[in-house]
Amino acid sequence: MTIRARLIVDTHVHSQRHAAKFKERGVEGDYKTLSREMRLMETYDNSPRLLYDMERYGIDMCVIQPEFAMTNELNAELVRKYPDKFIATCLPVETMKKSLRGEKEWTAEDAAQELDRLLSTGLYKGGIGEGLPRHPNRKRMLSWPERLDELRLFMEIARKHKVPVSYHTGAITGYSSGSSRRLSAPERTDPMLAFELAGEFPDVPIIMAHGGMQGWWSEKFMDDTFQVAATFDNVYLETGLYWAKLYERPLADPNIGPKKLIWGTDWGASIVVYSQRGQYPPSYADQIKPWGIPKHQPDIWGWSLRQVEKMAMDLDLSQDDLNLILGGNAARLFNIELPHRRLFRE
Numbered sequence: 001m002t003i004r005a006r007l008i009v010d011t012h013v014h015s016q017r018h019a020a021k022f023k024e025r026g027v028e029g030d031y032k033t034l035s036r037e038m039r040l041m042e043t044y045d046n047s048p049r050l051l052y053d054m055e056r057y058g059i060d061m062c063v064i065q066p067e068f069a070m071t072n073e074l075n076a077e078l079v080r081k082y083p084d085k086f087i088a089t090c091l092p093v094e095t096m097k098k099s100l101r102g103e104k105e106w107t108a109e110d111a112a113q114e115l116d117r118l119l120s121t122g123l124y125k126g127g128i129g130e131g132l133p134r135h136p137n138r139k140r141m142l143s144w145p146e147r148l149d150e151l152r153l154f155m156e157i158a159r160k161h162k163v164p165v166s167y168h169t170g171a172i173t174g175y176s177s178g179s180s181r182r183l184s185a186p187e188r189t190d191p192m193l194a195f196e197l198a199g200e201f202p203d204v205p206i207i208m209a210h211g212g213m214q215g216w217w218s219e220k221f222m223d224d225t226f227q228v229a230a231t232f233d234n235v236y237l238e239t240g241l242y243w244a245k246l247y248e249r250p251l252a253d254p255n256i257g258p259k260k261l262i263w264g265t266d267w268g269a270s271i272v273v274y275s276q277r278g279q280y281p282p283s284y285a286d287q288i289k290p291w292g293i294p295k296h297q298p299d300i301w302g303w304s305l306r307q308v309e310k311m312a313m314d315l316d317l318s319q320d321d322l323n324l325i326l327g328g329n330a331a332r333l334f335n336i337e338l339p340h341r342r343l344f345r346e
């Protein structure tokens with residue numbers, strides 16, 4: 001591996017893992033139990049493995065994100081401990097947990113207030129993510145206008161604190177079997193819904209997590225995601241799960257191009273790579289149900305950086321363009337302090 005860049009930032013990382021304790025509790029430890037229970041499980045700090053991988057692969061910084069009950073506090077602690085290595089995003093985790101425990105019904109207003117409190121600490125320069133807050137166990141399908149009203153509250157908070165938001169485009173096929181995303185967060189499975197948000201909040205950067213490719217081989221969500229990114233200046237695409245070929249169309253588009261692509265992989269999520277030699281794509285990231293939950297730490301960086309390198313070789317991409325994708329755009333979006341000015345093309 002020889003990929004080099006002035007700055008390498010993975011904008012989508014999870015530094016915590018769940019302590020399922022299936023054995024201790026005498027329950028069967030399959031992925032169904034895990035996805036049902038994980039939002040109330042305890043999590044632990046997985047940063048020793050993360051720091052090891054950062055060192056091995058030359059990753060300078062990570063944007064660490066809570067999701068599935070990973071706590072804001074553990075991430076903030078890491079930011080305090082390693083300010084030059086980590087930036088954290090935040091989510092209203094307490095509002096979600098209260099609702100799951102049956103203590104207080106989830107409301108978007110409570111979620112927005114919790115976000116406001118968290119962002120006021122100045123510890124979450126990464127903004128809001130992963131995903132915009134959603135009801136954790138909604139039973140009724142929300143209409144898009146109803147959901148849009150919830151999202152506007154969160155976008156106002158991002159605007160107030162001048163931070164980006166990130167949310168998924170697409171949905172992984174694996175362990176959670178779709179969970180309740182379509183009920184509570186229709187924007188995830190219809191990237192075009194970002195038109196309203198991006199248009200109403202042109203000053204809030206929106207990172208489309210996974211850039212239309214959240215694992216699996218189907219490119220179904222990609223065209224819609226590209227359409228949003230090409231239309232709105234404030235929309236960015238996260239590319240870490242793209243196989244090499246997938247970089248080509250957005251890079252060639254003058255309204256997208258390298259200035260709107262940011263590398264972020266979902267390191268720490270239990271996503272493995274499936275290889276199928278002789279097929280297209282030859283390999284892709286996914287959660288593979290028959291394999292069960294991986295017990296080891298799947299190595300997504302080795303694969304993802306190899307795809308970036310292959311793309312850069314195939315396209316003979318300029319280093320200035322590659323620098324933007326791997327770190328320069330992230331530096332601008334997350335206000336990363338750099339040792340020099342003008343390291344990256346404006």
Ligand SMILES: [Zn+2]
Pocket residue numbers: 012014065067130266269
């Ligand atoms: Zn993630």
